[in-house]
Amino acid sequence: MFNVTFRIGQKGGSRKIGNTTVNTISTQLKSHICNVTGGIVEYKVQLSSQTVKLASNRSEDRFLQDQTLPGPGIDGHHSTIGGFQYAASYLFTSSAIYDFHGAKSWTTFAGSLANEMVGENETFSDPMDGMLDKMREIAFRTAVRAGRDRANVTDAAQSVNFHGSGTHAIYVTHTGFMVAAAALSIASIVAIAVLFYGWWELGRSVYYTPLDIAKAFDAPLLAPLGSNLDLSRTGNLKPVAAEKVRYGEQVIDHASKTQYVGGNREHGRRRLVMGLSSDIKRPRAGQVYGN
Known part of the structure; x- marks a missing residue:
């Protein structure tokens, strides 16, 4: 109650x-x-x-x-x-x-x-x-x-009315968009493949490692190495393996008259580069460096 x-x-x-x-x-x-x-x-x-x-x-x-x-x-x-x-x-x-x-x-x-x-x-x-x-x-x-x-x-047999629902994902292909996407994909493959045309003329395997890219742009640190050495082999790096490098100020005595040299022209051209530690000095605060 x-x-x-x-x-x-x-x-x-x-x-x-x-x-x-x-x-x-x-x-x-x-x-x-x-x-x-x-x-x-x-x-x-x-x-x-x-x-x-x-x-x-x-x-x-x-x-x-x-x-x-x-x-x-x-x-x-x-x-x-x-x-x-x-x-x-x-x-x-x-x-x-x-x-x-x-x-x-x-x-x-x-x-x-x-x-x-x-x-x-x-x-x-x-x-x-x-x-x-x-x-x-x-x-x-x-x-x-x-x-x-x-x-x-x-535990007895029972009859139960049941109303259920479910969802199913149905995907429909739009022919026009599919053809356009396939054409763009094929065009991208062709455009990239053209860049590799003539690779067999290099005479060795080529990689896109930082060392290979630096060598391709004629980096001074890798100048003692042969121009076509396989840099993926550590034995080919022995001539420069013992060198120490650092980032800092480098002074170049000869500079073009059209280039901004930074600092005082009498002391040569000053740049910030990655180079041999024996040729590089610590950057100085307030110093403006050239290109």
Whole structure:
């Protein structure tokens, strides 16, 4: 049984009794009592990805059969009613106590339900529908769990209406775009292949390593090496393997008159390069270097 008594209105005032003014308050209360009994009910449910949930309102449930639930200690059974009573007490036990002392009046709340239902002027809404919906959800979850844990009880052939849906990706080829993309791909391959025409005339395998690229641009550090050596072989690098290189300032005595030499022309042309450590100095702050 759910028994809810709540205030739906109140009005304060005062009246005189002799020479004394007495503060008064008029409160309108409403009581809502609902008897809850056991039974077998048919629910509309939704099953998705191994998750089941209710798919209808309480008014759409179909009552099939009245069911008397055993109380605590009857025939040695555990108390089903006790479990529901505990859940209902935990969720719904609540109170709002109003202490009237004129201008210094207050209300003391206990439990979450009173806080959820409080409205203007400390009146309250009827919580019964919400309480029944929550107990309906608990009863449904309990039935699902009982059916899972006691398969021998519910192991029976059942006919269930099922409505399912799925999605499939369907790809359609647009001939015009496909031909254009293929033509561009082939043109790119041809354009790159043209750059490799005549590779057999080099006389050796060619790689795009930093050393090969530096040698192709006639880097001074690699000048002692033959112009057509295979630099992928470490043995061919022995003439320069012991050299130490660093990045810094290099002074060149002879510079073109049309080039900006940086710094003072009398001291030659100054550049920032990667070169032999014996020929390179540390860059100086504030110094402007040429090209």
